[in-house]
Amino acid sequence: MNAVPKAGNTVAPAAANESVTCDVLVVGSGAGGLSAAVAAAHFGLNVIVAEKTEMFGGTTAYSGGWLWVPNAPHALAAGKGEDPEGPKAYLRHILGNRYDEAMIEGYLSAAPRMLDFFERHTCVHFLPGSGVPDFHGNAPGAGTGWRSVAAAPYDGRKLGRLIQSLRPPIPETTFLGMGIASGVDMRMFLTAMRSPSAFAYVTRRVLKHARDLLFHRRAMQLVNGNALAARLLRSAADKGVTLWPNAPARELISDGSGIKGAVVDTPSGRVAVIAERGVVLATGGFPHDPGRLHDLLPHVRAGTRHCSAAPEANTGDGLRLAESAGGHVSERLSHAAAYAPVSLVPRPDGTVGRFPHLVERGKPGIIAVMATGRRFVDEGGPYHDYVREMIAATPAGEPAVSWLICDHRFLRRYGLGAVKPAPVPFGRWLRNGYLIKATSITALARLCGIDPAGLERTVTDFNRHAIKGEDPQFHRGTTPYQRAQGDPDHRPNPCIAPIVRAPFYAVRVVPGSLGTFAGVETDTRARVLDGAGTPIPGLYAAGNDMNSIMCGNYPSGGITLGPAMTYGFLAAEAIAGRDAGETESHGRKENVV
Incomplete structure (x- = not known):
């Protein structure tokens, strides 16, 4: 049995039919998975991220990059903090009798702390959505701004060779491969033919993009969810996370007392990854799993094809793995997608x-x-x-x-x-x-x-x-x-x-x-629960593999990525044995070759 190889970049997995050990195995590389990986590595743990495809970033790389986080540090710094009863009243109205007091309270408390952690300890940074309102403006407690943050743009050149492993945005949402950010950036493009200043702005952007295509063959000014995925990927590499592409997890490993790893298929063959502290499932839900779509979406059962914009590799792998260990996929949501x-x-x-x-x-x-x-x-x-x-x-x-x-x-x-x-x-x-x-x-x-x-x-x-x-x-x-x-x-x-x-x-x-809501039932620390509501030792879920705390409702933009990063972070805290809020720096264990 081999210890995890020295990390920090995309590396080849072990040879066929061998095994490796690590502290944490993260299955999937969207915001939920990479957040768990980055935080766990920061807390001193050896981490492997096993990504099913050749590209890292998951659905996050396709997204708008927004997180719904009331009382985020950015709002507090601008003097725009609010009584937490406002967001709670809004969610109570939208979620109705599906409102889960423990999960919502836990999220509203942990999400600002999660943002503070990433801002202070990683290269993941955000911009405040000062003018971004909640979706349902007539509902009690609806916000008119300062409840959202967006990933700050990122220079793709800072990823180095990892830029080739970053999932690009959906081509049709770009202009010749150039992402356009919401807000000022998009407004400039929409008014370029009516405003000289906007025309000059767009001209500069297009010329810079042309230069990037000439020298790098892809956009380097990354925006929206692509910027968030890039920042998380860079942070993972900086903290020594081992990144495995083309490495789908096929089955979990259990010793009878809990989950101890997973069997992973790699280009070199099948590898048993022994994760001594825990496994985090973050494979992006089931937007392209025909069977579960049929079971959970009434319109699919009625004969309508469901055409998700999420990556086609998101076929419910994490949900099946969790179920094999006794986990339960929720059927109590108002909408499963x-x-x-x-x-x-x-x-x-x-x-x-x-x-x-x-x-x-x-x-x-x-x-x-x-x-x-x-x-x-x-x-x-x-x-x-x-x-x-x-x-x-x-x-x-x-x-x-x-x-x-x-x-x-x-x-x-x-x-x-x-x-x-x-x-x-x-x-x-x-x-x-x-x-x-x-x-x-x-x-x-x-x-x-x-x-x-x-x-x-x-x-x-x-x-x-x-x-x-x-x-x-x-x-x-x-x-x-x-x-x-x-x-x-x-x-x-x-x-x-x-x-x-x-x-x-x-x-x-x-x-x-944009993805799916129905996922594995967890507790407030992202621990997967069995049918009796008891945590399964060593097994965690984040992102769209975790059941949505919004219970199938869509109160505002960012209610997917916000919980994804928050519960990925909380999973890392739980795996590291840290009390909530204990986020100061912790020395990493030296990886053994």
Whole structure:
């Protein structure tokens, strides 16, 4: 039996059929897994991260990089702290009788402490979301800002050779591979053709990106979740974490008293990893596990395909491993997936991309309709709600499908799904069928298979009120979140404009997700529980392998990554035998070759 090899970079696992020892084995490399790995290494433990694919970063690398953390250190430093009863009242209203006092209390207490730890001891840093509101602005306790933080941009060159092992963002969400951050960065790109200062800003960004492509063959100004994954990966390497790519865990090892490691497949063969202190499962949930999707998502059982934007390697490995040890996957959530509307994007290589529609739906001049031609939702509301209402509006026995409809002005100003705004050409999207175009609303309806009379009536009614900035059907633009999603330059309502300028366009949208909510039941320290509610010794879960503390609800942006990093951190504390709050530096044990 070999001790864990000297670490700090991506390394080759042991030879076939051998075994290695470590203190902690982390299975998966998204925010939950890497947070656990970084914190455990900081506390002096030897850590191996076994990643199923050749790329590190998991779903985090695809994400917006936001964390929902009320009373974060950034808010306190700005004098924007709040009574914890505010966030609790908001969650009680949204979660209803699924509100878990212990888990919510534990999270609200530990999350700011987790942020403080990473800010002080790693290269993981965040920027405050001072103007980012909670999703449901009419609910008691809803926040209008300062409850969120976003990963700070990162220079990919600081990753060195590890940059080649970082999962890139979803290609269709980038501009030629260049990520665009939410907030000021995105606003500059959307207004580049209307503002000289924005045009100059975008020109500098594009020229820098062109230089990066020339010298590095990929973007080096990393933003959003890609920046967060990069910062965590850099921190893991700095703290001596051993990183194994192409190393899926196949089964857990138990000695009868608890979990003592896992059997891992590697390019060199099968390796038994003896983890003397614990195993952390963080494999990204089950967004591409057909069997569990069928069991837990009613619309899949009803015949609608679920098209998640999460990495396709996320097939429920961690949940199956936990179940094999006596763990229990929750079925008590209101929704088992973090829904998001998705359009299917044909790619030149014959594959199909999945574009999550998170941004453009809130801009003025767009509506969403079903095959009847009728609207069914506040288009600019939370993405989870969009899919929930689309499924509810679908007749029994029919697949859930909707269409986003806009005019030429909207398309060139804001883009539509994978179609970028002016001056980027969009002919290829017409040629491959992703974007549908017609000279009239009636003709557009016929091309899409929408009831022509129904769509014509809907657009006419919508336009009559939209001219005045009103939406009597769904009241768009009446909450802080809706208005933040709109265009502040548009009056009188930043979220509403008539659809009048031909030609008209449509993109087909289907139910999808950013990941899954249903996961393994744990306690407040991320210890996996058996069917009796007793912790299974040596087994922990974080990220989307852990059951969502929001119980299948989506109160605000960042309610996935916030708990992922927090419970990864808490798992590391528990494994290291440290009391909550004991985060001062601890000397690492020397790795033995």
